Amino acid sequence: MTTNTTSSSLSNDSPAIELDDVSKFFGDEKHRVEALRSFDLKVQPGEFVCLVGASGCGKSTLLSLLANLDTTSTGTVTTRGRTALMFQEAALFPWRTAAGNIDIALKLRNVSRQERKERVAELLDVVRLSEAAKKRPHQLSGGMRQRVALARAFAQDADIVLMDEPFGALDAITRDVLHDELERLWLERKFTTVFVTHNVREAARLGDRVLVLTSRPGRIANELPIGLPRPRRMDSPEVAAYAAQITKLLRTEVRRHAHDTRVS
Amino acid sequence: MPTTPEFHETNEHDEELAGLDVLDSPTTQRRKWWPMLWPKLAAIAIGLSLWQLVVWSGWKPEYALPGPASVFSTLWELLLDGKVFSASWVTLQRAIIGYGLALIIGVVIGALIVQSKILRSAFGSFVTGLQTMPSIAWFPLAILLFQISEQAILFVVVLGAAPAIANGLISGADAIPPTILRAGRVLGARRFNYFRYVILPGAMPGFAAGTKQGWSFAWRSLMAGELLVIIAKKQSIGALLTINRSLSDATGMIAWMIVILVIGILADALVFSRFERAVLKRWGLANS
Numbered sequence: 268m269t270t271n272t273t274s275s276s277l278s279n280d281s282p283a284i285e286l287d288d289v290s291k292f293f294g295d296e297k298h299r300v301e302a303l304r305s306f307d308l309k310v311q312p313g314e315f316v317c318l319v320g321a322s323g324c325g326k327s328t329l330l331s332l333l334a335n336l337d338t339t340s341t342g343t344v345t346t347r348g349r350t351a352l353m354f355q356e357a358a359l360f361p362w363r364t365a366a367g368n369i370d371i372a373l374k375l376r377n378v379s380r381q382e383r384k385e386r387v388a389e390l391l392d393v394v395r396l397s398e399a400a401k402k403r404p405h406q407l408s409g410g411m412r413q414r415v416a417l418a419r420a421f422a423q424d425a426d427i428v429l430m431d432e433p434f435g436a437l438d439a440i441t442r443d444v445l446h447d448e449l450e451r452l453w454l455e456r457k458f459t460t461v462f463v464t465h466n467v468r469e470a471a472r473l474g475d476r477v478l479v480l481t482s483r484p485g486r487i488a489n490e491l492p493i494g495l496p497r498p499r500r501m502d503s504p505e506v507a508a509y510a511a512q513i514t515k516l517l518r519t520e521v522r523r524h525a526h527d528t529r530v531s
Numbered sequence: 532m533p534t535t536p537e538f539h540e541t542n543e544h545d546e547e548l549a550g551l552d553v554l555d556s557p558t559t560q561r562r563k564w565w566p567m568l569w570p571k572l573a574a575i576a577i578g579l580s581l582w583q584l585v586v587w588s589g590w591k592p593e594y595a596l597p598g599p600a601s602v603f604s605t606l607w608e609l610l611l612d613g614k615v616f617s618a619s620w621v622t623l624q625r626a627i628i629g630y631g632l633a634l635i636i637g638v639v640i641g642a643l644i645v646q647s648k649i650l651r652s653a654f655g656s657f658v659t660g661l662q663t664m665p666s667i668a669w670f671p672l673a674i675l676l677f678q679i680s681e682q683a684i685l686f687v688v689v690l691g692a693a694p695a696i697a698n699g700l701i702s703g704a705d706a707i708p709p710t711i712l713r714a715g716r717v718l719g720a721r722r723f724n725y726f727r728y729v730i731l732p733g734a735m736p737g738f739a740a741g742t743k744q745g746w747s748f749a750w751r752s753l754m755a756g757e758l759l760v761i762i763a764k765k766q767s768i769g770a771l772l773t774i775n776r777s778l779s780d781a782t783g784m785i786a787w788m789i790v791i792l793v794i795g796i797l798a799d800a801l802v803f804s805r806f807e808r809a810v811l812k813r814w815g816l817a818n819s
Contacts, residue, residue: 334717336713336716336717351717352717354710354713354714356710358710358711358713358714359714360711360714360715360729360732360733361711361813361814361815361816362732362733362735362813362814363732371718371728372718374728375718375719375720375724375728376719395545395548395549396552398552399552403813403815404815405557405814405815406556406557406559406815407556407557408551408552408554408555408556408557409555410551410552410555411552411555411556419718423718423719440551441551441555444544444547444548444551447544447547448544448548451544
């Protein structure tokens with residue numbers, strides 16, 4: 268069961284995302300793959316949560332459930348407000364310009380032409396891409412494409428932004444600058460964020476809270492609040508210390524699988 | 532810049548962002564016309580020389596295989612007395628009407644098949660099969676149905692071109708990357724909107740290739756038709772070619788063949804290849 272409540276019922280004390288005892292299986296009775304088992308999660312409005320986990324921790328499944336692209340096997344998912352999903356590939360429409368890609372998100376929500384024009388200009392400015400409005404995705408760098416994708420997520424008026432390793436394919440410098448950019452936008456707009464990454468440093472750099480997931484089936488193994496002030500820096504010793512802590516948790520988690528016989 | 536107080540580094544940050552944008556953006560080069568043109572001119576020159584060499588070798592008598600010089604002087608006369616233009620106009624009118632009809636039918640059939648799994652499994656391979664059918668094999672039936680008439684030619688031209696166009700649309704839709712389809716759904720595109728804003732534009736590169744292939748099928752079918760279906764008082768290219776053949780006028784025949792070739796190439800270069808290139812360029816798929 269997946270419940271979506273509209274933003275009108277959004278109140279401060281109710282969480283933006285609530286997963287209650289969620290399980291998800293794939294396949295039939297005999298060859299059943301358990302992606303998620305009794306998964307409980309609460310994310311407060313405006314919170315930035317990072318998920319880290321080894322392969323098979325069901326993070327893609329989790330995001331699909333949150334984005335309402337899939338349904339749970341048991342348990343309930345409640346999201347309050349609109350959700351937008353960002354991928355590792357920006358997944359922009361190659362036939363549309365940067366502005367056009369933002370525009371289509373508004374158009375599909377029946378926003379009037381006049382309003383669309385204003386919103387597109389505003390959103391391009393938000394992600395600092397006004398100059399690139401008329402360029403097509405193949406004329407943009409990877410980082411610029413991800414910023415268009417972010418602006419497109421904002422165009423969906425998303426209260427919740429789900430990010431599936433959005434900076435995974437970018438070089439280190441670009442990623443670093445985009446972390447600053449994402450943090451700036453998040454501080455300005457306070458959208459609820461669920462950010463999936465393999466990079467523990469990135470998780471410590473960005474998250475209010477980092478969740479370490481188990482693999483096969485995916486469950487929350489550990490959770491670590493990152494009590495650092497913002498803006499943060501990727502190379503600060505405090506972030507490094509938290510990253511080391513997350514790494515330790517992850518390694519413990521991975522070691523648990525050393526004696527698994529089942530190889531799927 | 533008035534921004535949030537904790538961001539005293541905002542200017543620096545924006546500069547970094549702008550700097551990376553400049554450094555990382557792909558650069559493009561303009562196409563130059565001369566490096567594109569000279570290999571073509573050289574190919575024509577080589578072709579003509581080979582032709583002349585065969586004629587000089589005396590392999591066939593002049594009346595069966597005339598040389599380039601006599602063929603081009605005949606062609607020049609045909610150009611001067613306007614015959615090339617009037618005949619081409621008759622033929623091109625048929626081509627435009629036939630191709631236009633094929634385009635409409637091909638798009639409708641292709642679109643229906645793209646958006647319905649049932650129609651696809653029912654007619655998908657049938658359409659592909661139709662495309663491999665030599666159009667000349669349709670003529671006996673066409674003549675039976677429509678006698679020696681414009682409709683008979685039109686029928687075969689449409690049957691020749693429409694499957695290629697439908698197929699282009701179908702294979703174009705199949706080639707849309709899954710991430711694009713998923714993005715479309717995430718943005719809330721459903722049913723008609725999904726088709727209109729995701730599938731159709733996404734299928735354009737394949738569709739462009741299909742229109743190009745459709746043109747070559749249409750042009751071939753049309754020539755076959757004009758040779759088989761001679762309509763009185765309509766001096767089409769095919770009709771004039773047939774007259775030359777019955778008069779054993781090899782020079783005239785080859786002159787008209789050159790006209791057919793040139794029209795085919797020009798239509799492809801000026802319309803279809805140009806359209807395809809524009810689409811590929813816009814979609815970021817062109818490799819230049």
